Amino acid sequence: MTHSIPASVYDGYVASIEMGAPPLLNRLADIANGRVAPAVDDLRIGAARRVRAVVIFFDIRGFTKRTKSSDDDELRRTLFMLNSVIPAMMRVLFRHGAYVEKNTGDGLMGILGIGADGPTAARSALAAASEMLFVLGNIVNPFLARHRIEPVDARVGLDMGDLLLARIGTARGSADHDRSYLTAVGPAANLACKIQRLAGTNQIYCGDLIKQNTPLDLQNRLFLDATPDDWAWIYQGTTRVYSCWRYLGETTKAAPEGLAESLRRLGELAGLQPPR
Numbered sequence: 001m002t003h004s005i006p007a008s009v010y011d012g013y014v015a016s017i018e019m020g021a022p023p024l025l026n027r028l029a030d031i032a033n034g035r036v037a038p039a040v041d042d043l044r045i046g047a048a049r050r051v052r053a054v055v056i057f058f059d060i061r062g063f064t065k066r067t068k069s070s071d072d073d074e075l076r077r078t079l080f081m082l083n084s085v086i087p088a089m090m091r092v093l094f095r096h097g098a099y100v101e102k103n104t105g106d107g108l109m110g111i112l113g114i115g116a117d118g119p120t121a122a123r124s125a126l127a128a129a130s131e132m133l134f135v136l137g138n139i140v141n142p143f144l145a146r147h148r149i150e151p152v153d154a155r156v157g158l159d160m161g162d163l164l165l166a167r168i169g170t171a172r173g174s175a176d177h178d179r180s181y182l183t184a185v186g187p188a189a190n191l192a193c194k195i196q197r198l199a200g201t202n203q204i205y206c207g208d209l210i211k212q213n214t215p216l217d218l219q220n221r222l223f224l225d226a227t228p229d230d231w232a233w234i235y236q237g238t239t240r241v242y243s244c245w246r247y248l249g250e251t252t253k254a255a256p257e258g259l260a261e262s263l264r265r266l267g268e269l270a271g272l273q274p275p276r
Contacts, residue, residue, distance in 0.1 A: 003127040003251040005134065009095070010253045013139050017088055048166035054125040054158055054210070055189045056098065056110040057196040058089050058132055061153040063106035081149050082106070088140050089132050096128035101165075101184050109193075111163070111184055121160060122213035126249055129156045129204045134251035137202070157196025159207030161188030191233065195244045198226060204247040211245050222248045 082105075089108055090100055098112035112128060113121025133154065141151040163186040191207050199205040211223050223245040233242040 003130045003134075003249060004254040005131060005251055006254050007256045010139075013088065013091065013135055016091060017084060017139060017143050048164045050162065050164055051111075051114045052121075052160075052162050053114045053188075054112045054121050054160045055163070055184060055192040056093070056112060056125060056129060056156065056158045057107065057192050058110070058154060058156050059104075059107040059196055060085065061155060061201055077149055080147065081144060081152065084144060085136065085140055085152055085154075088135055092132045092135055093128055096124050096131070098128060101182060109184070109189075111165070113160070118160065118209070118213035119215075122210045125158050125160075125210065126204075126206070126214070126247060127251070129158055129206075129247070130249050130251040132156060133202055133204065138253075153201045155196055155199035155201065156204045157192050157194070157199055157206070158204070158210060159188045159192040159195060160209040160213065161191070161207075162186055163188055191242075198228065198244060199246070204249075206245055206247050208243045208245070210247075211243075218249075224248065 086103060086108065093100055093108070093110045093112070096112060098110040099114075100108055100110050102109040110128075112125050116124070133156065136152060136154055144151060163184045165182060165184055168183050188207070195205045195207055205226055206223075211219055214223075225243060226246045227241060227243045231241060231244070234240060235242050
């Protein structure tokens with residue numbers, strides 16, 4: 001399966017990372033306290049919602065070695081890298097309708113396909129995962145190279161299943177920052193994390209339910225069995241192994257569009273509404 005990015009979307013990704021560089025460099029020159037992020041929804045503390053969705057984990061490989069030095073310049077370079085990579089990956093997830101549940105510092109956890117049927121959720125998740133690696137390799141890394149920063153490698157893991165989305169923490173009260181956070185609990189979240197750790201450099205691994213919700217002809221062509229010999233996960237109530245797979249689909253950049261369509265898509269990416 002080849003996932004195609006419209007040329008205007010590609011250009012929007014490029015513009016967002018290029019325009020973000022000057023203010024980012026200024027901010028990192030004088031590191032200050034972080035700002036408060038707005039709440040993502042209205043779930044009360046202790047409340048939960050059951051959903052069926054896909055969980056995606058994106059992880060930067062070799063991140064630890066980038067943070068071994070205590071030199072301020074090296075740490076600023078690492079922060080510049082993170083501020084280039086993580087927002088770019090978030091934009092991809094948002095474009096595919098995902099909610100970013102967690103920023104782990106050197107990675108992301110996203111939830112996608114809430115309310116969608118299995119095939120639609122699987123298709124969207126695989127497209128998002130493939131697009132993340134495409135944007136990383138074709139937009140973010142060339143940008144980092146111009147700033148003399150080593151390219152970033154990553155890996156992606158995803159799985160589908162039932163989850164509980166819950167708000168955990170305490171009331172904010174008079175605190176200057178949030179004390180509660182949304183978290184996803186369930187086997188799919190655990191499996192997606194474990195599957196991501198199996199993936200090699202710039203690879204996408206997924207659970208069996210992702211593959212089973214993909215058209216049969218694509219199952220035979222684009223999925224390689226990557227289940228370890230000592231893999232202990234099975235389908236509930238059975239002895240059948242819950243396999244994990246390497247996904248081989250790729251993303252490409254589509255041919256240029258007409259001006260009107262390009263402007264419309266750029267506006268969508270920027271969150272702008274067309275004039276009435």
